[in-house]
Amino acid sequence: MYDLLICDGKIVDGSGQPAFVGNIAVLDGRIVAVGDVQGEARKVIDARGLVVAPGWVDTHSHMDGQATWDPYCSPASNHGITTLVMGNCGVGFAPCKPDDAERQRMIEVMEDVEDIPGAALAEGITWEWETFPEYLDALDRMPRAIDIGAQVPHCAVRTYVMGERGVRNEPATADDVARMASIVREGLAAGAVGFTTSRTQLHTTRNGEVMPGTYADADELLGIGRVIGETGQGIYGLVSDFSNWEEEMAWMKRLSIENDCQVNFVLFYRSEADWPRVQQQLQYVKDARAEGARLIPHVGARPVNILMGWEGTVNPFMFHQNYAPLAGLAPEERLARLRDPAVRRAIVDETPPHMGHDIMDKIVDGFDNIYVLAENPDYEPAGEDSIQHLAERAGVTPAEYAYDALLENDGKRMLYCPLFGYDMRSLDRQLEMLADESSVISLADTGAHCGVLSDASIPTWLLSYLVRDRQRGARFSLEQAVRMHTLETARCMGLTDRGTLEAGMKADINIIDLDQLAIASPQVIYDLPAGGRRVYQGATGYRYTLVSGEVIMQDGAPTGALPGRLVRACKQGDSHLPNTPQPHSKEEAA
Numbered sequence: 001m002y003d004l005l006i007c008d009g010k011i012v013d014g015s016g017q018p019a020f021v022g023n024i025a026v027l028d029g030r031i032v033a034v035g036d037v038q039g040e041a042r043k044v045i046d047a048r049g050l051v052v053a054p055g056w057v058d059t060h061s062h063m064d065g066q067a068t069w070d071p072y073c074s075p076a077s078n079h080g081i082t083t084l085v086m087g088n089c090g091v092g093f094a095p096c097k098p099d100d101a102e103r104q105r106m107i108e109v110m111e112d113v114e115d116i117p118g119a120a121l122a123e124g125i126t127w128e129w130e131t132f133p134e135y136l137d138a139l140d141r142m143p144r145a146i147d148i149g150a151q152v153p154h155c156a157v158r159t160y161v162m163g164e165r166g167v168r169n170e171p172a173t174a175d176d177v178a179r180m181a182s183i184v185r186e187g188l189a190a191g192a193v194g195f196t197t198s199r200t201q202l203h204t205t206r207n208g209e210v211m212p213g214t215y216a217d218a219d220e221l222l223g224i225g226r227v228i229g230e231t232g233q234g235i236y237g238l239v240s241d242f243s244n245w246e247e248e249m250a251w252m253k254r255l256s257i258e259n260d261c262q263v264n265f266v267l268f269y270r271s272e273a274d275w276p277r278v279q280q281q282l283q284y285v286k287d288a289r290a291e292g293a294r295l296i297p298h299v300g301a302r303p304v305n306i307l308m309g310w311e312g313t314v315n316p317f318m319f320h321q322n323y324a325p326l327a328g329l330a331p332e333e334r335l336a337r338l339r340d341p342a343v344r345r346a347i348v349d350e351t352p353p354h355m356g357h358d359i360m361d362k363i364v365d366g367f368d369n370i371y372v373l374a375e376n377p378d379y380e381p382a383g384e385d386s387i388q389h390l391a392e393r394a395g396v397t398p399a400e401y402a403y404d405a406l407l408e409n410d411g412k413r414m415l416y417c418p419l420f421g422y423d424m425r426s427l428d429r430q431l432e433m434l435a436d437e438s439s440v441i442s443l444a445d446t447g448a449h450c451g452v453l454s455d456a457s458i459p460t461w462l463l464s465y466l467v468r469d470r471q472r473g474a475r476f477s478l479e480q481a482v483r484m485h486t487l488e489t490a491r492c493m494g495l496t497d498r499g500t501l502e503a504g505m506k507a508d509i510n511i512i513d514l515d516q517l518a519i520a521s522p523q524v525i526y527d528l529p530a531g532g533r534r535v536y537q538g539a540t541g542y543r544y545t546l547v548s549g550e551v552i553m554q555d556g557a558p559t560g561a562l563p564g565r566l567v568r569a570c571k572q573g574d575s576h577l578p579n580t581p582q583p584h585s586k587e588e589a590a
Helices: 100-114 118-124 132-141 154-162 174-190 218-231 245-259 272-290 331-338 341-348 358-365 387-394 398-406 428-435 455-469 478-484 487-492
Strands: 002-011 020-027 030-035 041-046 051-054 056-058 081-086 147-153 194-199 235-240 262-266 294-299 304-308 371-373 414-420 509-512 523-528 532-536 542-547 550-554
Touching (some): 051 478, 147 154, 154 174, 174 194, 174 218, 331 341
Parallel strands (some): 002 051, 147 194, 235 262, 262 294
Antiparallel strands (some): 020 030, 371 414, 523 532, 542 550
């Protein structure tokens, strides 16, 4: 007798092959049969008219702190994510010496770089570890609904080994590198998915300094990377500005070839002037593959963006002198003051305070590329949808229009500002990057940027918009989109026991009403420890989400089942599965 039988669903199995109607049988947390399956089951789910797909695998989260207190890693589980990987961008909480000052330093880095409330981290994290293996053990002890995997973060390792020298980004000595490599080796042996580092000046601390490891030289980067070659375990991941992309890609290729390892790297662009560089990098990846390198570009489905609101981290008036007295007020009191016509007039009439900083100036006065996110959020607005154009048609100033829009929905309305990669006012470039045979969908930053972002909704939006609703250009097929967020994301993180619906695979499954699938309008809520705030975006249309064959979410509500676990990675290429599926090209999937 089966534990579960899912009947008559439209099975999109993650391989990219055409969907078909059939049944799925589950026993002991694994799929045992797919297709024309007969037999008795302890539980039956009628999936007629519904899409049955693998659970989504999120390659780029920052749940390093939240995973220690939240078994659902919300909002990941609300959007069908059944596995997430954290420790990205070189930041995390282990190793860390058992010292209050060192722990606070780690919290401040995460707060500054990833916009996660420090008070929430301070109250929520219990610090049951010093070493990375001890961190994994602490994660392993906690009951959870979804699976998580962790990577060893360069920032924490460098700080642990070098102390203030590491924080100041001083060059590492040969002994420093050897000690860092030893810690990474220890983490990989304990089951870390990989190692990550950050090489972008976007990641700065409250002191205006880049985070530890940003300027690490080739000796340090390659010295740590050799551990992956020596152990045959783990992925090497990084984010970089690619100011000298050819030099950066050269050491990545060298590391991959010399250590027979995979290098995952974040690929995004700031403006249309960068697009030729992106195309060159994508071609470089293909050429490097012929030399034996495995370089995997991780790309976002949406442009690098921020959400603005009265309760968020930023809003267009945050630097106005007349807004300053309101900034520190409680939300209810601030909203009451903002509704005062005299306060409104003083703020909207103030000259925008330009600071000569590209991002900040876009926030305070870039109304030609700021948009209102209504109840059915549009992440591909046209130029005429901008606040500047709407204000012109309404006969008011852009500041007035933005101010009044932010007051909607009881002051919880948010504005959408695509900072990078939206020069063309279209998502065509994102689709082109996603469709490239080398790339993997990524960069949801789940759990991070709590005051300005909620891109954990991307897998839901991928199916509801880029598959079903988009009218402004090409769309992905359902089969192609599901493969992107299942088989491709699982394999790029070395996870071979999930990502497709076939016999032997882990029974992580989404059962979806595709016609009703939708993302909600984002708003700020206060449910983190110490009353910490975050931008939250819910979803509708997920009828069931299963992890290891157990229903953890039903119609958007948690069931109380906690079958999730810590994923401890094994050696590259290892698999206990009899028939591990081999990836094929996106052209075949399409």
